[in-house]
Amino acid sequence: MLKVYNTLTREKEELQPIKPGIVTMYSCGPTVYNYAHIGNLRTYVFMDMLRRAIKYNGLKIKGVMNVTDVGHLLSDGDEGEDKMEKAAKEQKKTPREIADRYTEIFFRDLELLNIGKPEIIAKATDHIDDMIKYVTDLLDKGYAYETSDGIYFDISAFPEYGKLSRLNLEDQIAGARVEVNAEKRNPADFALWKKAEKNHIMQWQSPWGMGYPGWHIECSAMSRKYLGVTFDIHTGGVDHIPVHHENEIAQSEAREGCKTVNVWMHGEFMLVDGGKMSKSLGNTYTIAQLEERGYSPLAFRYFCLNAHYRKKLNFTFEGMDAAQTAYTRLLETLYKHKVSKEDLPSEKLESYKAQFCAAVNDDLNLPLALGVLWTMAKETPCKNVYRAALDFDRVLGLSLDKAHAPEKSEEPVPQNVIELANKRLAARKAKDWAQSDKLRDEIAALGYKIADSKDGYTVEKI
Ligand SMILES: [Zn+2]
Helix, strand or coil: CCCCEEECEEEEEEECECEEEEEEEEECCCCCCCCCCHHHHHHHHHHHHHHHHHCCCCEEEEEEEEEEEEEEEEEECCEEEHHHHHHHHHCCCCHHHHHHHHHHHHHHHHHCCCCCCEEEEEHHHHHHHHHHHHHHHHHCCEEEEECCCEECCHHHHCCCCCCCCCCCHHHHHHHHHHCCCCCCCCCCCCEEEECCCCCCCCEEEECCEEEEEEEEHHHHHHHHHHHHCHHHHHHEHHHHCCCCCCCCHHHHHHHHHHCCEEEEEEECEEEEECCCCHHHCCCCCCHHHHHCCCCHHHHHHHHHHCCCCCCCCCCCCHHHHHHHHHHHHHHHHHHHHCCCCCCCCCHHHHHHHHHHHHHHHEECHHHHHCCCCCCHCCCCCCCHHHHHHHHHHHHHHCCCHHCCCCCCCCCCCCCCHHHHHHHHHHHHCCHHHHHHHHHHHHHCCCCCEEEECCCEEEEECC
């Protein structure tokens, strides 16, 4: 039985789907105004692990992920420009062109990382009517009010506000840097709908004039539409906890009058060289940039698997080198099993399977699960070990069916090694075996192995 950590209760809980056999899950998706960086993508690797673990346990899944193509302002606190519009102005394109371009790149990145697409992908701009209806209901129920620039949620009407982050309101407000707006009833009230200025490109007709939705409302409206009043799991990054997800809870529970999400799960941050990832530091790498540097996207996935999703993961290029090497070694090791005709005793194999399953079901302990795979892979070559690895790969998603024979080193053999080899060939012809052995040792000391052949010799990197 799969146990997962619920941010709301701060406890590991057995996952009990509301409807037996099928898990309903909503995942906060990307705001498509720029490339996703590796820190963003780590969150989706986590989402994918969870989806795979659910399926590994024989459950079905109905997953929804939103694509934010309108309404996400530069800060979470209703401040600044619309991210989509800002990117559109900078790149001299329409917001639609920007959204389509980065949506396409985002899903290509997911594919490269073997991240399965949730069953339903919901674009915010396709659901404006649902959001207007949602805001109307909140107004009717007395949870929202109108000002000269929009419709706001009145958090004083929802006393449980803050229960997910367990922050008090003052910390909350300081953290979110909410705008000073004299018309708001409480500083932390947030926009459900913004009335558009004339020059705002994306705007829709609403009961409150032309405008556009707030960012938070899209997740409440779309999860309600596709998953019903209460659903099983909601995922996102830890950065969503204090504002975005608190606001979602407030909107949804206020409208429905009951709990709407059973389990909240959050993936931790990725650091770069021990520090924050930020555009200004130039360390927000993309998958394309990793590929340019010679790393395979799946080596990045392997890198992510090395840390538990609730722990911060420090990205370094040394770490990526190690991941790339380990991943290649894993594929080569498994190849020996693939071509073997032996079989490991079934009790032993079953024990590995049980250990793997226990690790996965303990709140997705993938570092431990990967360790079980490695221990199993170090057994003497056996066909059923390969088959078990493919079964584990349903969770790991590392394309282990691509197991291959070790690739021959393509680096040229250095000149000094060739000279020594030629000297050794001459010594052998002169039957000077002592000299020949001495030269073989010298070649070995340089990291090369020499073997005699009919026509002379072959040299290979050790
Ligand atoms: Zn969301």
